[in-house]
Amino acid sequence: MTGSASDLARRLGDHAEAVCREYLSNGHRSGNHWIVGDVRNTRGRSMHVRLKANAKGLAGKWVDEATTEFGDLLDVIRESCGFVDFRDAADEARRFLAMPRAPWSTSRAQPQQAAKRGSPDAARRLFAMSQPIAGTLAERYLAGRGILLAARERALRFHPGCYYRDLVTGETQTLPALIAAVTGLDGRITGLQRTYLSPSLSPGLDPSGKVGKAQLIDPRRSLGHLLGNAIWLGLEPGAPIPVMAAGEGFETMASLRTVMPALPVAAATSANHLAGLTFPPGCRRLYIAADADAAGRHGIERLSQRAGEAGIEALVLRPQLGDFNDDLRHLGTARLAAWLTDQLIPEDARLFLPSG
Template sequence: MTGSASELARRLGEHAEAVCREYLSNGQRSGNHWIVGDVRNTRGRSMHVRLKANAKGLPGKWVDEQSGEHGDLLDAIRESCGLLEFRDVADEARRFLAMPRPQAQDPGAQRQPAAARGSPEAARRLFGMSRPIAGTLAERYLAGRGILLTAHERALRFHPGCYYRDLVTGEMQTLPALIAAVTSLDGRITGLQRTYLSSGLDPSGKVGKAPIPDPRRSLGHLLGNGIWLGLDLGTPVPVMAAGEGFETMASLRTVMPALPVAAATSANHLAGLTFPPGCRRLYIAADADAAGRHGIERLSRRAGEAGILALALRPQLGDFNDDLLHLGPTHLAASLGDQLVPEDARRFLPSG
């Protein structure tokens, strides 16, 4: 830690309780500690911030007993505010402490601008601040939907305190969220989809979506790109499947784990999906509504023009996640086996 960082951390420690009330507002004081869920200001009791110096150490030091994370109040400001650059963290700390900003050593140096709301850069920063889904609410949510994916799916992450703004009232809150990266074929993140989750269990004992008007939101550049599962960069993809919804496509991949799939997030984006190199056969997950049919027709037409055979896969119930949940993986696999080209059924369905 640099000298300036050490000094800022020390000054923040002198006002540890005030810092916690500002940046870890979902917690409360208990004796000589501020108790909160985690450094991202989630509700709970896992993280302890020391408020006064004692034999165990300096004020402002904290530890999350569940995750093992630890740090000082600069780290708390960084994580709770979603900042990435130290200069931004330092500026926020100085603002709180009413300290003047130091003169730049290079008068001509330009500060890196904040990422614009809804931009690909904002998507990349949020994805980078999230963590793998193993052992999180996101993994439990997917399991409750019958979706079982391997730990190698790089597109999926979890954020315990993702910002959500009510578009009517403007009210802001933080909610846990499943984060799915939308990428181009070269693997660059261009956007993402957030599925906001409830922090508790629903009546069935599962993790559900948050009780908000629109628990699923996307940001960034989505057209032409998708949430890719099983895409091996730089390798031809002769056979793949595509559809609108992430859970629909993840359900297909649950029973066909070797098949690369892409979720385009909407019917319009599905129609404009970019085909990977070497694609010869494209299975399109059908959607019952008019917009879905329109997206399938446009994508099929584009595939034909590119010399790709497009074939529709149709669920027996509302969508393939309904099939997976209510009919079971064996029944879903059998239904898909009747719709796949025999060569693909032998290759992608475990039962052959």
């Protein structure tokens, strides 16, 4: 293999699981391996891709026990995309890794085009290259906000070096970020929201080890197709959701989810997007989370109107302080639960709020 190909294979190996999720999507992770049918992304269990380097070999190396084929992740890209020319496979690898195209690259169309900036494809790729939040700055950030979510929440990931571009100066930097997937009701990612985090914990100033947002003018940014979709916590694609809650901010809705872990919630990311939220099948009651100020009143009123037109009962939940995350942090889960008890339909209070 040429030096260029070896370098690409090594770089792909640094993101072995993300490569597998992108090009071998019919497989699944099992321990330190990605299991799939074959290098052309057929369903099955005969091909094993090593995800982390160990004593047995480098990350990204694979073998198909049924055919005795073996190779690296550059071979995976070539075979799964149906490329014949090495240059096309190398260009696709460079695109995935966000590397410049080689000087000899041609401009002819390829089976898999580069994701456009800000597109759903770009959102899906960034989400795939991120990692679960357990043990990361993202988990510590949420815990510092009083938000404790189950590990099964599939909408949340962490990226240790997410690009941030200053819209005024054009300068870029990489920062750790909490990644929240925006999905449709089918569970397919259509966009995401990035919350950029402080890269240092400043233990001398903060003995608790809490992680804050990065010191930026806009530490939260979204991309992709957001209208009608949301950051869903507790969504089971295709399953009926008779009772749910919706609101603008992710932390507001995650706070309600912390207190009522069985209640599906949707964070629409803005007032306009809240007004256009798509209702799940079987929904008969919708709780809309409000903030203490009137900034999001339009979104609440429009969503309530649309819910009524769809035959869905809409009720507004109001916090005691600025928002429900303020309530969670300053009042605690027990007082927040007690405050919510009087605002919920009695049968919902019994179902979603812990007894006592």
